Amino acid sequence: MGHVAVKIxxxxxxxxxxxxxxxxVDYVGFVFxxxxxxxxxxxxxxxxxxxxxxxxxxxxLLVDADDDLILEVMKHVQPDILQLHGSETPDRxxxxxxxxxxxxxxxLKIAEEADLDAAKSYFSVCDMLLFDAKAPKDLKNALPxxxxxxxDWRMLQNREFPLPWMLAGGLDTENVEQAVxxxxxxxxxxxxxxxxxxxxxxxxMIRDFVQKVHSI
Numbered sequence: 654m655g656h657v658a659v660k661i662x663x664x665x666x667x668x669x670x671x672x673x674x675x676x677x678v679d680y681v682g683f684v685f686x687x688x689x690x691x692x693x694x695x696x697x698x699x700x701x702x703x704x705x706x707x708x709x710x711x712x713x714l715l716v717d718a719d720d721d722l723i724l725e726v727m728k729h730v731q732p733d734i735l736q737l738h739g740s741e742t743p744d745r746x747x748x749x750x751x752x753x754x755x756x757x758x759x760x761l762k763i764a765e766e767a768d769l770d771a772a773k774s775y776f777s778v779c780d781m782l783l784f785d786a787k788a789p790k791d792l793k794n795a796l797p798x799x800x801x802x803x804x805d806w807r808m809l810q811n812r813e814f815p816l817p818w819m820l821a822g823g824l825d826t827e828n829v830e831q832a833v834x835x836x837x838x839x840x841x842x843x844x845x846x847x848x849x850x851x852x853x854x855x856x857x858m859i860r861d862f863v864q865k866v867h868s869i
Contacts, residue, residue: 657833659866660819660842661859662714663691669854670701674709676863681705682712682736682844685726690852691844695722699729712736712758720752727753734758736783747778756780758819762787763804769812776815783842784809786822803828806836826861833869841866 661673662682673681683698684691693701702711713732715723717739726732735753737746738760750757758781761772772782786804803823820838825846833841845851847858 657838657866657869658840659863660712660840661847661854661863662712662821662842662844663689663848663852664701664854665691665693665697665852666854667701667704669856669859670704672856672859673863674704674706676860677867678709678859678863679840680710680712680734680842682714682842683730683732684714685718685722686714686716686738695725695729698726702730702732710734714738717741718749723749723753727755734781736760737779738783738785743774743778746775750778750780758783760785760821763808763822766808769808772814780816782814782816782818783821784818803832806832809836809838824862826858826865829862829866830869833866 658679660680660682661678663684664670664673664681670681683693686692705711710733711730712734713726713730714736732755734756735749736758737749746757746759757779759775759779760783761768763769763784764787768787775782819840819842820832820836821842824832824841824843829841832838843862847854847862849855
């Protein structure tokens with residue numbers, strides 16, 4: 654396969670951010686969702702983002718954020734992409750794109766084919782898509798993402814999308830090669846797959862994940 658790009662999401666400290674940059678990650682993600690153990694403030698993320706070289710894309714993960722938070726994030730972080738990980742409608746996505754003057758990526762939670770079909774309504778309003786695993790209704794304290802769950806990647810086989818898309822959802826060093834092979838993903842995203850417990854990234858796991866993807 655050609656180059657598979659990598660995103661490490663939920664970075665919240667300088668050490669792990671530097672490790673990700675050193676191993677040639679393509680995207681770094683900062684989470685602005687207070688319920689997440691990976692959450693950072695716009696000010697904290699701004700300090701982290703200031704150390705990210707220009708060739709690495711900065712992604713701000715937002716969950717049904719209001720305009721004030723979006724503008725704060727734009728001011729402090731100047732992200733390249735806003736990742737919308739809540740229940741934002743296509744209209745809201747279009748509003749956020751206009752407000753932020755930034756690229757936007759809509760995350761869609763996938764459990765069955767019908768969830769993938771829902772992507773169609775976002776084609777005209779965003780720049781990228783992200784497919785994540787949908788948390789089962791009985792999972793207590795489930796987050797909008799970063800739950801370490803996978804979905805059936807075969808659903809993505811032979812599907813054509815008019816936008817670039819990322820594959821997320823429980824990806825780790827053990828399964829990412831198979832995930833890419835089955836889904837045809839050209840960009841992969843992990844958060845919990847590079848942590849030794851929720852919200853705490855492990856430098857070795859980051860290195861191993863990125864190197865594994867680069868070897869595909």
